[in-house]
Amino acid sequence: MPQTIHVPVLEVNDLSVAFTRYDRGLRQSTVEVIRNLHLTVGRGELLAVVGSSGSGKSLLAHAILGILPDNAAVSGTLRYEGEPLTPARQEALRGKEIALVPQSVNFLDPLMRVGDQVRSSVREGDADAEVRRIFDRYRLAPGTERRFPFQLSGGMARRVLVSTATVGGPRLVIADEPTPGLDPAAVRETLSRFRELADEGCAVLLITHDIESVLPFADNVAVFYAGTTVETAPAGDFSGDGARLRHPYSRALWQALPQNGFSPIPGVQPHPSALPPGCLFAPRCAAAGTDCSRERPEMRELRGGTVRCIHAT
Structure with missing residues (x-):
């Protein structure tokens, strides 16, 4: 998909999210699960957010919507349409201009007809x-509105979730893992609906584990690792052997796919309470040197994308 210039709808700068909890003996501790995260999504753009479980993808969605639990502390800057996204503004926009397509179809009320x-x-x-217009758009047959969620197939339930999120004409849609459990045809259909929304001028932030499926529909990809963004890149950079990618973790994700060699990397993503000094990926990176453990690299622009690596060229 060709790279285009987008007017920013959502800007996330230096976002950090920490949780206060009580350990054994009622000792209070704070764990930072998102740190120094940067991300921008523009009008008409579908931005895919990828990364392993625990990297902070869903927490980012909840931070944008203002639905984190009470023990969360948020710092950094969230801007929507150029203005600060304050808690009061989040509440006013949530479900209207900013809509969430949740991870599970269980978010549908089992006791309420889907049309209602x-x-x-x-x-x-x-x-x-x-309702008739949006159901027709998403190819939900006449009569579907009178059904209860248990009477729908998985694909139909997903389309109802998308219908609920988009019928009000949002400007920003956040889709949190919208395709698990769907067959390949249903995955393509679901992703094509989000592509249509972007083509109509909506900003779409799509959180997924399925890099391969989302690439034909995405404009850009943000790669998360251990609670931060390590790279943003045009979707077309995920091709061949991954040489056009900027960060070694992005290349490792790409090369771990079966069609790209199925090459695993040693180690695991660190727990938020046990982060290494310096670059968070350094303990698993074959190219890491002593300078990588001195301080955490800042995000910088490189070759039409951004990267958090001092050695990226």
Whole structure:
């Protein structure tokens, strides 16, 4: 997909999220699970966020929406349409201009007909007409609105979730792992719907583990590791042997796919309470030197993307 210039809708700068908890003996401790995270998604852009479990992808979504638990402390800057995204503004925009497509179809109310669930998200106009319009757009047959969630297939339930999130005309859609459990055809169909939203001017932030499936639909990709962004790159850079990628972890993710050699890297992602000094990826990086353990690298621009690595060229 060709790289295009996008007007920023969401800007995340130096975001950190920490949780206060009580250990054995009622000792209080604080664990920082997201640190110095940077990300931008623009109007008309589909940005895929990838990385292993525990890297902070879903927490980012919750921070943007303002739905973190009470024991979370957030620092850094969130801006929406150029203005600070304060807690009051998050509450006002959530479910309206900023919409979430959640990870699980269990978010659908099992005791409520799906048409009523979508109808409750209509902001203006004839609610019944809007439900028929959005169901027709997502190829949900007439009569679907009278069904309960248990009467839907997995693919239909996913489309109802997307319908609920988008019927109100949001400007930013956050999709948190929208394709698990779907067959390949349903995955392509689901991702094509998000691509359509972006093509119509919406900003789409799509969180996924499935790099391979999302690449044909994404404009750019943000790679997360141990609670921070290590690279953002045009989707087209994920090709061949990964030589166009900037960060060694991004290349490792790409090369770990079966069609790219299925080459694992040693070690595991560090726990937030036991982070290494310096570069977070250094203990697993074959190219790491002594300078990599001195201080954590800053995000910098490189070859049309950004990277957090002092050796990237």
